[in-house]
Amino acid sequence: MQYIYPFTAIVGQEKMKKALILNAINPKIGGVLIRGEKGTAKSTAVRALADLLPEIEVVEGCPFNCDPNGELCDICKEKKEKGELKITKKKMKVVNLPIGATEDRVIGTLDIEKAIKEGIKALEPGILAEANRNILYIDEVNLLDDHIIDVLLDAAAMGWNIIEREGVKIKHPSRFILVGTMNPEEGELRPQILDRFGLMVDVEGLNNVKDRVEVIKRVEEFNNNPEEFYKKFEEEQRKLREKIIKAREILKDVEISDELLEFISKVCIELGIQTNRADITVVRTAKAIAAYNGRTKVNLDDVKEAMELALPHRMRRKPFEPPQLNKEKLEQMINEFKEQLNNNENKNNEKNNEDDLKKNMM
């Protein structure tokens, strides 16, 4: 058995861990872009997340990991009609996208001559097939060919990939948790691409001696005896896994008030954010945060946390400036909103008191 460094053994880096967990609760948040220095546990956290998450049910033998209870590829659809669909379970995995990947490697290919003779054996699934219902990890996404990024992000947005050659088409679901990493010193991403990542976090190296020493000790302990180390964190891992499963279950019941929706849109407008993806992602993220905390009602703190993850990379900025959230402005708007809520509550209380008084006088 191969042991993966446990997610709960990662020291600090709370924001990165939270962003990953929220995407695991709702992959429709649209992934996370992790900006930061080398050696700050980015890839460790992603591998650890895949290992932490529960196994997924897949159609046996399906190259696209189709969900037997969800959307099916053309091949599985046929199998289902014939009653030949078998179910098995698989661990989630991290699929790496190499920097030099070609379009064919990403989308997949069909050998037409072979297709005529041998049918489906002619299919060469691409990275999007492998990534379906897994985690797609793009290290140094800012160095990736623009065209490949577009192809990837389009598939991610539609949730489908089409492999097409000379009129022969195979369509398969392509839903994954997208994680991109980049070192800003090696160049920024275009705003259009930044906007397609649901969340963004900046990771910095740990600046505290105690934390750094803890990292050394843990990594050494893990390397010397992974099995023992794993056992030590087993209980914490189990608790976190169950918290995520519970959050996934209640996510569909999570509600957000119209007042909070208006507040989100107002903040986006006030911060000069044009893209509607900002508002949508804030809402999805805030709902996932509420679900993670076991609640079915979004509150203002959830919204604030969601904004800190979903807005910085969508702020308008000058060329070569790093993406940053105007925190003072956000804080000021939150305070104004709280005041407005208090006023509304006072007015409601006054009205209720007046109504009670009238009733008593009748």
Ligand SMILES: Nc1ncnc2c1ncn2[C@@H]1O[C@H](COP(=O)(O)OP(=O)(O)OP(=O)(O)O)[C@@H](O)[C@H]1O
């Ligand atoms: N906060 C942390 N907690 C535990 N281990 C850490 C932490 N930060 C770094 N490490 C350890 O440091 C090493 C490097 O981490 P990792 O490979 O995840 O870095 P990275 O951010 O993905 O960098 P790169 O881009 O170079 O791959 C690993 O052994 C990892 O376990």
